[in-house]
Amino acid sequence: xxxxxxxxxxxxxxxxxxxxxxxxxxxxxxxxxxxxxxxxxxxxxxxxxxxxxxxxxxxxxxxxxxxxxxxxxxxxxxxxxxxxxxxxxxxxxxxxxxxxxxxxxxxxxxxxxxxxxxxxxxxxxxxxxxxxxxxxxxxxxxxxxxxxxxxxxxxxxxxxxxxxxxxxxxxxxxxxxxxxxxxxxxxxxxxxxxxxxxxxxxxxxxxxxxxxxxxxxxxxxxxxxxxxxxxxxxxxxxxxxxxxxxxxxxxxxxxxxxxxxxxxxxxxxxxxxxxxxxxxxxxxxxxxxxxxxxxxxxxxxxxxxxxxxxxxxxxxxxxxxxxxxxxxxxxxxxxxxxxxxxxxxxxxxxxxxxxxxxxxxxxxxxxxxxxxxxxxxxxxxxxxxxxxxxxxxxxxxxxxxxxxxxxxxxxxxxxxxxxxxxxxxxxxxxxxxxxxxxxxxxxxxxxxxxxxxxxxxxxxxxxxxxxxxxxxxxxxxxxxxxxxxxxxxxxxxxxxxxxxxxxxxxxxxxxxxxxxxxxxxxxxxxxxx
Amino acid sequence: xxxxxxxxxxxxxxxxxxxxxxxxxxxxxxxxxxxxxxxxxxxxxxxxxxxxxxxxxxxxxxxxxxxxxxxxxxxxxxxxxxxxxxxxxxxxxxxxxxxxxxxxxxxxxxxxxxxxxxxxxxxxxxxxxxxxxxxxxxxxxxxxxxxxxxxxxxxxxxxxxxxxxxxxxxxxxxxxxxxxxxxxxxxxxxxxxxxxxxxxxxxxxxxxxxxxxxxxxxxxxxxxxxxxxxxxxxxxxxxxxxxxxxxxxxxxxxxxxxxxxxxxxxxxxxxxxxxxxxxxxxxxxxxxxxxxxxxxxxxxxxxxxxxxxxxxxxxxxxxxxxxxxxxxxxxxxxxxxxxxxxxxxxxxxxxxxxxxxxxxxxxxxxxxxxxxxxxxxxxxxxxxxxxxxxxxxxxxxxxxxxxxxxxxxxxxxxxxxxxxxxxxxxxxxxxxxx
Numbered sequence: 011x012x013x014x015x016x017x018x019x020x021x022x023x024x025x026x027x028x029x030x031x032x033x034x035x036x037x038x039x040x041x042x043x044x045x046x047x048x049x050x051x052x053x054x055x056x057x058x059x060x061x062x063x064x065x066x067x068x069x070x071x072x073x074x075x076x077x078x079x080x081x082x083x084x085x086x087x088x089x090x091x092x093x094x095x096x097x098x099x100x101x102x103x104x105x106x107x108x109x110x111x112x113x114x115x116x117x118x119x120x121x122x123x124x125x126x127x128x129x130x131x132x133x134x135x136x137x138x139x140x141x142x143x144x145x146x147x148x149x150x151x152x153x154x155x156x157x158x159x160x161x162x163x164x165x166x167x168x169x170x171x172x173x174x175x176x177x178x179x180x181x182x183x184x185x186x187x188x189x190x191x192x193x194x195x196x197x198x199x200x201x202x203x204x205x206x207x208x209x210x211x212x213x214x215x216x217x218x219x220x221x222x223x224x225x226x227x228x229x230x231x232x233x234x235x236x237x238x239x240x241x242x243x244x245x246x247x248x249x250x251x252x253x254x255x256x257x258x259x260x261x262x263x264x265x266x267x268x269x270x271x272x273x274x275x276x277x278x279x280x281x282x283x284x285x286x287x288x289x290x291x292x293x294x295x296x297x298x299x300x301x302x303x304x305x306x307x308x309x310x311x312x313x314x315x316x317x318x319x320x321x322x323x324x325x326x327x328x329x330x331x332x333x334x335x336x337x338x339x340x341x342x343x344x345x346x347x348x349x350x351x352x353x354x355x356x357x358x359x360x361x362x363x364x365x366x367x368x369x370x371x372x373x374x375x376x377x378x379x380x381x382x383x384x385x386x387x388x389x390x391x392x393x394x395x396x397x398x399x400x401x402x403x404x405x406x407x408x409x410x411x412x413x414x415x416x417x418x419x420x421x422x423x424x425x426x427x428x429x430x431x432x433x434x435x436x437x438x439x440x441x442x443x444x445x446x447x448x449x450x451x452x453x454x455x456x457x458x459x460x461x462x463x464x465x466x467x468x469x470x471x472x473x474x475x476x477x478x479x480x481x482x483x484x485x486x487x488x489x490x491x492x493x494x495x496x497x498x499x500x501x502x503x504x505x506x507x508x509x510x511x512x513x514x515x516x517x518x519x520x521x522x523x524x525x526x527x528x529x530x531x532x533x534x535x536x537x538x539x
Numbered sequence: 540x541x542x543x544x545x546x547x548x549x550x551x552x553x554x555x556x557x558x559x560x561x562x563x564x565x566x567x568x569x570x571x572x573x574x575x576x577x578x579x580x581x582x583x584x585x586x587x588x589x590x591x592x593x594x595x596x597x598x599x600x601x602x603x604x605x606x607x608x609x610x611x612x613x614x615x616x617x618x619x620x621x622x623x624x625x626x627x628x629x630x631x632x633x634x635x636x637x638x639x640x641x642x643x644x645x646x647x648x649x650x651x652x653x654x655x656x657x658x659x660x661x662x663x664x665x666x667x668x669x670x671x672x673x674x675x676x677x678x679x680x681x682x683x684x685x686x687x688x689x690x691x692x693x694x695x696x697x698x699x700x701x702x703x704x705x706x707x708x709x710x711x712x713x714x715x716x717x718x719x720x721x722x723x724x725x726x727x728x729x730x731x732x733x734x735x736x737x738x739x740x741x742x743x744x745x746x747x748x749x750x751x752x753x754x755x756x757x758x759x760x761x762x763x764x765x766x767x768x769x770x771x772x773x774x775x776x777x778x779x780x781x782x783x784x785x786x787x788x789x790x791x792x793x794x795x796x797x798x799x800x801x802x803x804x805x806x807x808x809x810x811x812x813x814x815x816x817x818x819x820x821x822x823x824x825x826x827x828x829x830x831x832x833x834x835x836x837x838x839x840x841x842x843x844x845x846x847x848x849x850x851x852x853x854x855x856x857x858x859x860x861x862x863x864x865x866x867x868x869x870x871x872x873x874x875x876x877x878x879x880x881x882x883x884x885x886x887x888x889x890x891x892x893x894x895x896x897x898x899x900x901x902x903x904x905x906x907x908x909x910x911x912x913x914x915x916x917x918x919x920x921x922x923x924x925x926x927x928x929x930x931x932x933x934x935x936x937x938x939x940x941x942x943x944x945x946x947x948x949x950x951x952x953x954x955x956x957x958x959x960x961x962x963x964x965x966x967x968x969x970x971x972x973x
Contacts, residue, residue, distance in 0.1 A: 095772055101744070104772040106571070256545050260553045267560040276564040277572040283579050441784075472771070474744035497785040539786050 042386025049382040051156035056392040058160055059143045060399035062167070066135035066174075067403040071127060073425040075178040075466045076118070078450030079111065083119025086112060092273050098453050100441070100461045101475045101496075108274050108281035110219035114179035125408055127420040132405025134177040141188040142166060145359055148192050153366040154379045162362035169309050170354035173296075180351070183218035186210055188355050190224050194231050195359065199257070207261050208268035215269040219282045223352045227335060228265055232258035234331025241330075286346070288469040290476040300347040310343065310350060313357050317364070324364040325371045332360055429502055429530035430455040436524075438500035439538050443482060443493065445503045452502065463498075485510055490518070497539040505529040571770060586686035587766045589738050589759055591731060594717065596710045596757040599806045601877050604928035608894045614923050615938045616902045618931050620909050621920040622653045630672045632680055633700040635659050636708035637917040643712045646932035649939050656932065660714060663705060664730075665721045673697045680705075681722040687736030688720055688728050701791060703737050706730075707750035710757050734758055739768040743781050749796040752778045753803050761811035775813040779804050783825045787832070787848035792915075793864065794848055795871030798829055802879045826883045833872055834885045841892030842900075843868040862900070863912045869897050870919040877925035894923065 040047065071077075078098075085097055092112055096102040109115070121129040142163040149155075149162040167174065174181070189210060193203055200206075207228075214221040235255045239248055249255065272278050291297040301307050317336065321328055339353035370377055400406040404415050418427065426448045437457040444452055449465030456462070464471050464479050471479070478496060482489045493501075501521070505512060506529055515521045515533050525532040565573060571587065609617075623638035625631075639659040646656035654662075662668045669680050677697040682689045690706070692699040699705045709718075709730065720728040734754070741751050756775060759765065764774040782790075782797045782804075790797035805822050808814040814822065832850040837843055838857075845864040846853040873893055876884050884890060897919045901909075909916050924931045 103777055104743070104774070106770045106772070253544050256550065260545065260550065263553060263557040267557045270560050270564040275572075276561070276568050276576060280572060280575040280579060284575070472742070472744050474742060478744075494786040495784075495789050 040386045042389060044384075046389050047384035047386050048388040048392060049384050050388050051150065051159070051382065053388050053391040053395065054156050055143075055146050055150070055159055056395045058163060059139050059146065060395050062142050062163070063135045063139040063399055064403055066138045067131050067405060069131065069134070069175065069177070070420055070422045071130060071425075072176045072178075073422045074447050074450055075176060076130070076450070077454040078465045078467060079115045079179055080119050080122055081450065081454045082109065082112075083115035083117075083122075084454075086116055087119055096467070096470045098462070099449075099465060099467075099471065101463065102470050102472060105470050105472065107470065108277055110215065110221075110272070110274075110278055110281060111179035111182075111217065112273065113213070113216035114182050114218060118179075125405070126414045127417065128404040128408035128415055130177060131415075131420065132403060132408075134181055135403065135405070137181045137185040138174060140185050141355065144188050144192040145355060145362075148195050148359060149362040149366075151197070152195075152363045154381060155366050158362045158366040158369075161365060162358045165313065165358035165361050166354050169306070169313055169357065170351045172306050173348065173351035179218045180220065183214065183220035183223075184351055184355075186214040186217065187220070187224055187227070187352060190227055191355055191359065194227065199254075203261065204264070208264045211265040211268040212271040215272045215278055219278070219285065220352070221269050221278075222282050223339075225262065225266060225269070226338070227356075228258065228262040230334040230338065231331045232262055234329055234334050237330035237334075285469050289473060290468040290471055293476070293480060294468060296348045297346050299345055300343050300350060306347070306350065310353075313361060314340065317357060317361055320361065320364040320368050323368040323371065325377060326364055326367040328364075332356075336360065423528075424504070424506075426451055426502070426504070426530045427455075428527040429525065429532055432525045432527075432532060433457055433460065433500075433502070438534070440499040441497045442500045442502060443479075443496070443498045444501075445508065446479065446483070448502065448504070463496075483508065483511065485514060494539070499535045499538040501531075501533040503531055503533075505531055571766060575770065586735075586768065587739055588735060589765045590762065591716055591734065591758050592762070593758070595713060595715055597760060597807065597811075598713070598757075599803055599878050601925040601928045602880075603877065603926055605926050608890060608926040609898060609923040611927075611934075611938070613898045613902075614927060614934060615942070617898055617923055618920050618935050618938075620901055620904065620906070621913070621916050621931075622648055622650065622935075623659060623913075624650070624653050624906075624910075625913075627672055629697070630662060632663065632669075632698065632705065634913050635662050636699060636704055637914040639663065639712045640708035641917045641921045641931050642935075643930060643932045644714060647936060649943070656712065660709065660712065660718075663709060664714075664718065666723050667721060669697075679723045681720060683722045683724045683728075684736055686739070687732040688722055689736050689740065690733065701750055702745065702747045703741075703751040703754055706733055706737055707754040710754045716758070738765050741767055741773065742769075743771070743773055743777055747791060748778065748781055749791060749800045752782060752800045756804050756807045756813065760807045760813050763813050775804055775808075776815050776818040779814060779818050779822050783821065787829065788846065792867045792871055793845040795868060795875070798826070799871065799875040799878075801826065802875045802883075806878060823883075826879065830883050830885055834889065837885070837889050837892065841869070841889075841894075841896030842866075843872055843893070847872070863915050866897065866900060866912070866919065867915045869893050870915065870922050873897065874918055874922035874925065877922055894926065898923065 081098060086092060086109075092109055093107055096105040096107045118130060118133070121133055125132070145162045145166055146159040149159040153159070170184075174184070190207065193200070193207060193210075211221055211224060214224060232255060235252065235258055236249050239252045239255060240246070243249075269278060270276055274281070285291075286297075300310060302311050335356050336353070339349060339356060342349035343353050367377055370379075401410060404420075407413050408415075421427070424447070426445075429448070430452055433452070434455075434457050438460060441461050441463070442452075443463045446464050446466070446468070449462045452460060452462050453465055464476070468476065478492045480486065481492050501511075501515065503511060505526075508531075512531055512533075516523060520536050521533045522536050523531065524534045565576070568576075574587070621638075621641065623635070623642060625634055625638075635654075638654070639656065642656050642659070644656040644660055646659075648655060662672070663680070666679055666681050678691055678695070680691055680697065680699065682691055690699050690703075691697075692702050692704070694700070714730055716731050716734070717729045719726070720730060720733060722728055737751060738755065738759075741748075741755075752775075755765075755778070760775075763776075764772055766772050779801060782801050787794050787797075801822055804814060805819065805826075808819055833843055833847050835851045836847050836849070836853045838854065842865045844853050844857060844860045845868050846858055846860075847868050873890070876890065901916055901919050904912075904916070920931055924934055927934065
């Protein structure tokens with residue numbers, strides 16, 4: 011009998027190779043040019059900066075300065091010239107007006123016109139993000155440590171938070187200051203500094219009047235170099251011959267000359283020097299001495315203490331410029347809390363750098379760790395993150411999708427939207443008395459030609475007018491007469507801080523409460539003067 | 540790291556660039572910019588100088604010669620009452636200023652106890668004369684400043700009561716620009732030094748600007764603007780707006796001096812174009828509203844009350860007004876109307892009633908009453924003279940010559956009577972001067 015033998019298929023031979031788990035990444039070759047490869051930490055820092063950018067983008071426009079600056083920007087663009095005297099406060103007519111922030115105002119106004127509020131928020135966020143990015147970059151370059159780079163960013167933001175929360179031309183000044191700090195703290199000297207630093211100052215002198223702090227920083231670097239060389243060599247000749255000192259000195263001179271490239275020429279110096287001496291500013295809290303009881307003051311004090319400890323421990327050489335700038339800017343902050351925003355980036359950078367060095371010393375590690383591995387993928391991740399953060403920001407949404415955020419959601423809750431709308435519908439006759447903080451917004455959004463009493467440019471308000479403002483606002487003796495003396499027919503004030511004044515006006519027969527909404531109150535005189 | 544060498548040529552090139560930039564920018568800057576920078580650097584204080592185009596000040600001539608408002612005899616009777624017959628001990632600058640403003644420099648009187656125009660001027664411009672009257676226990680009236688001369692003013696004894704009243708009165712009296720002013724420390728100053736100091740020291744928002752406005756207009760027109768020490772550019776437009784600002788009750792002498800100053804600016808504008816058309820129209824509107832207010836609040840006897848600015852309410856709810864305040868209001872309203880266009884007058888009947896009242900009230904006063912309230916009655920005399928298109932000195936000297944018996948000397952008031960009026964004058968000043 012012939013049968014078919016069905017042969018069972020032979021079992022497959024058992025493979026000795028491991029199971030397939032996808033392609034072997036280690037065999038991939040990075041073809042990105044070496045120059046654009048980045049370490050992993052870059053992606054982390056970009057993520058952090060991106061978060062900061064988004065947070066700042068979402069910040070509402072404050073109800074003060076920014077609107078006044080936009081109004082000035084509008085005036086400059088419409089008139090195609092810079093006003094020589096104060097143009098919007100009728101009680102300040104004739105006061106010489108050196109507008110060192112004119113370029114910021116024009117940029118802000120044009121941005122508002124073309125892109126809207128999202129554009130302003132985006133500009134502000136970009137400036138702030140640039141500051142933290144530069145601080146992080148410099149710290150990383152010095153330490154090769156992402157965490158301490160993050161410390162520099164966080165330290166700067168925490169200490170300067172209050173000043174950074176308000177969108178105004180000062181942010182442009184801060185960005186210029188941090189850029190300068192970035193260049194001056196580079197371990198290598200760059201030929202491009204001969205061009206970049208003067209150009210920076212040329213722009214700075216037109217963006218904001220804080221260029222003097224930049225000159226101070228340059229000066230302290232030069233003076234610090236002289237001290238360092240002097241201490242090291244004990245020789246005056248060595249100081250004079252030191253080429254780095256000469257370089258710093260020349261950069262200072264060129265920067266000082268570059269400042270003259272502005273519509274006011276040397277007058278910009280006069281204006282910048284005079285402003286701090288204006289007696290009106292003594293009534294503004296941000297010009298008051300820094301109080302250590304407040305949160306900002308506590309952080310300020312904590313950073314000072316930390317720096318003091320770190321300078322004792324750090325194995326890094328302590329340069330004289332560090333001490334000069336920390337002490338002088340710190341002392342200025344004690345005299346005027348506004349200066350904290352200039353002290354903060356210097357302190358944050360040095361805190362991180364010396365903090366890292368002290369930590370490495372404590373861990374008995376070499377001061378500078380080995381350079382981390384770099385890969386093109388991290389560059390791609392970083393670029394991708396940048397795009398994502400931009401795309402999801404109000405600016406990105408506006409640019410890509412054409413959608414603008416609503417005004418009510420984009421401004422601080424203290425912005426007198428309702429009062430401005432009411433006054434546009436029922437324009438006031440004659441002189442208006444307004445809350446100081448609202449003067450800018452009323453100037454921007456109120457009816458054309460409205461005679462505001464004061465705006466945030468307190469240094470431009472005549473002393474007697476400012477005193478009258480304080481007298482009325484604080485219900486000082488003679489306040490009622492002051493209202494009559496200035497011929498005030500309309501009073502626009504906030505209930506939150508002016509409740510006593512509102513109560514008094516209600517008691518006076520010649521005043522009528524004409525409008526109230528969201529804490530915004532308008533009184534009108536029954537028989538106008 | 541070794542830094543690259545900087546060549547000597549490069550170093551010098553940078554110095555050249557920087558020096559040229561700074562020098563060029565400084566030279567291209569305005570005078571004010573340069574002076575501000577120099578003063579910031581510890582140099583001399585910023586002291587802008589205003590060009591004064593004349594040696595003697597402008598004069599606002601009266602417009603009307605109306606014997607029905609005041610006859611020759613009535614005018615003479617009033618002027619006789621307000622001859623500057625002052626005790627020389629602790630002679631009040633405010634009195635002298637008012638007298639000089641009324642009588643002018645060339646006034647001469649038959650009575651040797653009456654100070655001539657020249658004597659009045661010398662008291663104000665010569666510290667020695669002031670010292671002889673007040674002694675050295677009081678601060679001087681004339682004060683040396685780094686760039687000029689300032690006048691001590693305020694409520695203290697021996698001071699000029701109102702800001703720039705000294706300057707305005709001498710100006711209205713016709714003083715020369717280079718008339719010497721002898722201060723405690725210098726004999727080289729002149730009226731121009733006082734004027735310049737006033738111009739640069741002036742603050743638009745100070746309490747009293749009435750006299751500054753007049754003095755500046757009468758000296759510097761047709762120049763419309765000037766710069767103060769604070770760097771503020773001021774104009775007559777701003778001055779006019781400042782004079783019109785606020786309730787009409789404000790300002791010295793129940794707000795009536797502001798009106799006179801406004802009319803002076805308007806008259807200056809007629810010849811020298813110191814106001815813009817818009818401001819001119821605002822001034823006219825303001826004065827029309829004043830006319831309308833006083834038209835409805837004149838009392839039956841012809842006077843206006845100190846609260847004339849309330850309009851009809853001042854008549855409906857009269858206040859207890861002291862006589863001198865009624866004289867202030869009535870005399871001042873007559874004074875500004877005498878130099879104002881007819882469109883701004885109240886009715887003729889009201890003018891005649893007002894004039895009758897001030898003439899009667901003034902001539903009824905005793906000499907010691909006049910001495911106590913001299914400054915207010917001096918305005919009455921000036922106002923009435925203006926309504927005869929003349930000036931007190933011109934009229935009186937002619938009257939003296941033609942009526943020697945009627946112009947004969949009378950007994951001077953006692954010193955105590957003059958001393959007693961510090962409180963009322965200060966009270967009148969107080970609400971506006973604080």
